Amino acid sequence: MKLEEIKSIAVLGAGLMGHGIAQSFLLGGYPVRLYDLKESILKTAKAHIEKNLVLFSKVGLIPGDGIGPTLERLVLTTDLSQAVEEADFILEAAPEDLGLKQKLFQQVENHVWKGAIIASNTSSLTLTDIGVRVRKKDRLVITHWFNPPHIVPVVEVVKGEKTSDETVETVYQLLTRIKKVPVKINLELPGFLVNRIQVAMAREVFDLFEKGVASAADIDRAIKGSIGFRLASIGPLLTADLGGLDLWLKVCENLLPHIQSSIEPPRALQRLVSRGHSGIKSGKGFYDYALDFSQAELDEAVKKRDEEFLKRLKSLYWDKK
Numbered sequence: 001m002k003l004e005e006i007k008s009i010a011v012l013g014a015g016l017m018g019h020g021i022a023q024s025f026l027l028g029g030y031p032v033r034l035y036d037l038k039e040s041i042l043k044t045a046k047a048h049i050e051k052n053l054v055l056f057s058k059v060g061l062i063p064g065d066g067i068g069p070t071l072e073r074l075v076l077t078t079d080l081s082q083a084v085e086e087a088d089f090i091l092e093a094a095p096e097d098l099g100l101k102q103k104l105f106q107q108v109e110n111h112v113w114k115g116a117i118i119a120s121n122t123s124s125l126t127l128t129d130i131g132v133r134v135r136k137k138d139r140l141v142i143t144h145w146f147n148p149p150h151i152v153p154v155v156e157v158v159k160g161e162k163t164s165d166e167t168v169e170t171v172y173q174l175l176t177r178i179k180k181v182p183v184k185i186n187l188e189l190p191g192f193l194v195n196r197i198q199v200a201m202a203r204e205v206f207d208l209f210e211k212g213v214a215s216a217a218d219i220d221r222a223i224k225g226s227i228g229f230r231l232a233s234i235g236p237l238l239t240a241d242l243g244g245l246d247l248w249l250k251v252c253e254n255l256l257p258h259i260q261s262s263i264e265p266p267r268a269l270q271r272l273v274s275r276g277h278s279g280i281k282s283g284k285g286f287y288d289y290a291l292d293f294s295q296a297e298l299d300e301a302v303k304k305r306d307e308e309f310l311k312r313l314k315s316l317y318w319d320k321k
């Protein structure tokens with residue numbers, strides 16, 4: 001299927017990821033049918049989309065009078081056949097459960113026209129497994145979005161064993177058209193590309209914390225204001241080229257023997273989780289939410305983060321197009 005043939009989108013699952021993904025297609029000008037199991041979930045999803053659109057208009061990403069027409073393109077439904085029967089691109093953002101996704105893909109194939117592309121937003125399953133009951137596998141693809149999906153630009157486009165080049169190309173163009181930044185992933189590796197790198201960094205970060213090398217606040221401050229600051233503008237490979245690969249070779253020779261390389265889950269995580277400290281939802285994680293922040297400070301930090309994300313999105317991605 002070619003990009004021009006895609007006229008209508010269906011998003012299945014209106015949770016954390018699904019509602020933001022639906023918003024991105026709506027903003028790209030497409031009519032979207034958003035499907036979930038309960039009316040109440042769909043209503044909440046629509047309310048979130050509306051709130052996000054108001055924030056987008058506040059920072060100048062969309063005009064204020066664009067909110068109404070954008071929302072008019074959204075149809076909510078608890079009827080799967082109604083959601084997908086006229087869709088040309090169907091994106092599944094249902095829970096990360098292999099059996100559930102396999103069944104959903106099979107049901108979807110029975111309701112859609114033979115050219116429609118069916119995508120999964122899975123974080124950890126393979127397309128080969130999810131699509132095992134689908135007859136026409138060349139139209140299957142993974143599009144892996146990052147939370148919050150209506151803001152973070154990159155979407156990994158992962159090819160399965162049987163995905164056609166045309167499917168990948170069309171999805172790449174579709175994502176580009178709605179102002180996302182697609183990245184083609186040519187091998188079906190666990191964690192795709194970005195999450196592998198994130199986990200590699202997290203292993204070292206958690207280990208440094210466990211060793212008491214710096215406080216949680218100082219580790220966050222150090223990364224935010226150094227490699228984090230730099231990586232938002234230039235990627236790691238250009239950074240390496242600019243620094244000089246001969247120097248990088250020396251640094252790797254000297255430091256790699258000292259970098260954490262265990263394949264066991266990080267000790268800091270095991271220790272905290274076994275004590276019931278699972279982060280903000282339990283009141284304690286790397287930070288103590290009763291001591292380190294007041295609720296007002298935390299609310300302010302989250303609000304500031306969202307505004308900064310949107311400003312960065314505007315200046316680094318949207319204004320350039």
Ligand SMILES: NC(=O)c1ccc[n+]([C@@H]2O[C@H](COP(=O)([O-])OP(=O)(O)OC[C@H]3O[C@@H](n4cnc5c(N)ncnc54)[C@H](O)[C@@H]3O)[C@@H](O)[C@H]2O)c1
Binds near residue numbers: 015
């Ligand atoms: N949360 C993240 O940061 C993140 C990031 C990237 C990818 N993902 C992936 O996206 C997918 C969705 O994750 P989420 O965090 O949005 O989950 P979520 O639990 O917030 O949302 C899932 C939604 O799917 C609905 N659902 C349940 N059964 C369904 C069915 N049979 N058909 C359609 N919808 C159904 C649920 O009611 C719920 O609203 C998962 O595969 C996850 O691995 C999540």
